[in-house]
Amino acid sequence: MEKPAVTEHPIHDLIRRRWSPRAFTPTPVEAEKLASLFEAARWAPSSFNGQPWHYIVATKDDHAAFERLLNCLRPQNVQWAQHAPVLIIAVAQLAMSPERGPNRHAFHDVGLANENLVLQAVALGLAAHQMAGFFPDKARATFNIPEGYEALTAIAVGYPGDPENMPEETKARELQPRERRPLSAFVFSDRWGQQWTTEGGEEE
């Protein structure tokens, strides 16, 4: 299923078509394609080129590893993410180095890498769905994530599936229209809250 963004202004087709489905087909993701997702993440920009991103990946063909990662997700995500063939946890390194102290942009930069990964997935005919709904402490214990690193986001990846076979509630969410605040609510000029317009000049 596709759910392209209805935009106020033209955007790149990849961005328009990216969305967060919960329905996946059981088709495994080719190892080469999976490697391309991490390659895309690798080439994200980052503050001082600190590259704070790390990933833990589990594919369904390794049943035990997949179950271990699945068990770190919150139940409401397990319900649909169990059907995705790939699960990932994105981890941030919190300091550039022990000497340089905290990296204020670590989370920001892992987000950039994640979006690269997600858009690369769309380009390859895949879909990726990010999740805050997981237990970071459980992920730390399960995968030996060291101090100084923090599990930030889980990501389900696979080929988008048919929502028809989903439980009613999940299916209804899947079919809901995608919504966003208008540009006027978050792009300001001159001062905070002052709408920026393409025409220039102030608005009442």
Ligand SMILES: Cc1cc2nc3c(=O)[nH]c(=O)nc-3n(C[C@H](O)[C@H](O)[C@H](O)COP(=O)(O)O)c2cc1C
């Ligand atoms: C950091 C992050 C955490 C998210 N956590 C969850 C989650 O735990 N469960 C879920 O079903 N969706 C989750 N989402 C998906 C968002 O709900 C989704 O991106 C948002 O509703 C916009 O929809 P779209 O991605 O289809 O455009 C998360 C997305 C992001 C970026």
